[in-house]
Amino acid sequence: MSGLHLPMKFCSHCGATVSLAIPAGDTLPRHVCTGCGTIHYQNPKMVIGCIAEWEGRILLCRRAIEPRYGLWTLPAGFMENNETTAEAAARETLEEACAEVDIGHLFALVNIPHIHQVHMFYTARLIDGRFGAGAESLETALFDEADIPWPSMAFRSVSFALRAWLEDRKKGHFGLHTTDLFPPTPNQVPPTPAG
Amino acid sequence: MSGLHLPMKFCSHCGATVSLAIPAGDTLPRHVCTGCGTIHYQNPKMVIGCIAEWEGRILLCRRAIEPRYGLWTLPAGFMENNETTAEAAARETLEEACAEVDIGHLFALVNIPHIHQVHMFYTARLIDGRFGAGAESLETALFDEADIPWPSMAFRSVSFALRAWLEDRKKGHFGLHTTDLFPPTPNQVPPTPAG
Numbered sequence: 350m351s352g353l354h355l356p357m358k359f360c361s362h363c364g365a366t367v368s369l370a371i372p373a374g375d376t377l378p379r380h381v382c383t384g385c386g387t388i389h390y391q392n393p394k395m396v397i398g399c400i401a402e403w404e405g406r407i408l409l410c411r412r413a414i415e416p417r418y419g420l421w422t423l424p425a426g427f428m429e430n431n432e433t434t435a436e437a438a439a440r441e442t443l444e445e446a447c448a449e450v451d452i453g454h455l456f457a458l459v460n461i462p463h464i465h466q467v468h469m470f471y472t473a474r475l476i477d478g479r480f481g482a483g484a485e486s487l488e489t490a491l492f493d494e495a496d497i498p499w500p501s502m503a504f505r506s507v508s509f510a511l512r513a514w515l516e517d518r519k520k521g522h523f524g525l526h527t528t529d530l531f532p533p534t535p536n537q538v539p540p541t542p543a544g
Numbered sequence: 545m546s547g548l549h550l551p552m553k554f555c556s557h558c559g560a561t562v563s564l565a566i567p568a569g570d571t572l573p574r575h576v577c578t579g580c581g582t583i584h585y586q587n588p589k590m591v592i593g594c595i596a597e598w599e600g601r602i603l604l605c606r607r608a609i610e611p612r613y614g615l616w617t618l619p620a621g622f623m624e625n626n627e628t629t630a631e632a633a634a635r636e637t638l639e640e641a642c643a644e645v646d647i648g649h650l651f652a653l654v655n656i657p658h659i660h661q662v663h664m665f666y667t668a669r670l671i672d673g674r675f676g677a678g679a680e681s682l683e684t685a686l687f688d689e690a691d692i693p694w695p696s697m698a699f700r701s702v703s704f705a706l707r708a709w710l711e712d713r714k715k716g717h718f719g720l721h722t723t724d725l726f727p728p729t730p731n732q733v734p735p736t737p738a739g
Binding site: 355356357358359360361362363364366367374376377380387389390391392393394395427428429430431432433434435436444454455458460462463465467484525527529 | 550551552553554555556557558559561562569571572575582584585586587588589590622623624625626627628629630631639649650653655657658660662679720722724
């Protein structure tokens with residue numbers, strides 16, 4: 350079980366209880382230890398991946414984990430300590446799609462403030478065209494533009510990055526695309542996978 | 545005291561002790577609760593700011609807090625939950641320099657993997673030219689390029705972004721600049737402020 354969405358009740362440093370309070374000089378309530386006084390800040394996390402191309406087709410992964418089990422996504426995941434954003438994109442692609450990539454440049458930055466995440470997608474190329482299904486993927490495949498399973502995409506950030514990439518490819522120039530996503534209205538929620 | 549660099553000893557969910565272990569299906573050691581089994585992931589944090597311009601000059605802040613007390617920096621700070629990257633840049637500028645800004649686009653992305661941070665700087669313009677010293681600043685000022693106190697800059701990421709901005713201004717086009725910073729060699733450590 351991941352502690353990502355569990356409420357903080359105890360100080361991770363001394364084990365005493367924490368309470369919500371606005372520290373002196375601060376403007377927001379924080380989890381403050383009632384024992385040792387440590388302030389436990391909580392900050393957004395980065396989810397980093399890439400749009401990996403091979404002979405004009407794009408590498409997608411079908412998720413073997415929740416959320417969005419069974420739906421398609423770009424290889425991406427939480428950035429780890431002690432790595433760079435580009436290293437995170439390459440590592441996630443190796444883990445989820447067993448594919449080695451040359452990372453290009455930052456292509457999309459997507460803020461999703463209500464879930465405390467910033468998603469980043471890099472341009473990339475498969476090094477040798479090889480790929481497979483990592484532990485978190487049911488399958489992986491290269492897609493021509495016409496075959497991309499848009500109704501079965503797992504995340505709005507992924508669809509945003511992919512559409513921008515396809516448009517930029519037509520223009521012959523890959524820029525940097527940013528957007529902010531807010532809680533989806535009911536008709537924006539990805540469907541339950543068919544199979 | 546901030547809990548940022550304190551070792552995790554206790555589960556923030558149930559208060560039991562944690563131990564370092566590689567969870568099933570994972571590749572890195574994590575803090576895992578010996579009581580409830582919660583896995584406590586630790587991820588990099590984003591520090592976000594802006595290069596705020598007014599009539600050709602740049603807004604800098606002299607730090608009233610550690611680290612780098614007394615040295616100069618761009619307005620920037622840790623991104624909070626429930627905000628976007630651009631909102632973080634504007635909020636930090638208001639807090640540290642009492643200045644309202646129109647945020648432009650992402651201009652610099654700096655990875656600093658050994659301290660688990662990603663720094664981002666946006667282009668920006670002061671809205672009305674007004675600014676002041678927030679609680680975390682000894683003073684703030686607008687600097688012409690020739691007057692920028694390079695030897696008294698607080699952080700290498702800030703110097704990188706500022707130099708790139710000045711070069712891009714000469715070219716008449718502001719791009720996106722990325723770099724990775726590793727532990728400084730002794731002669732790269734910013735000096736103790738003179739006064």
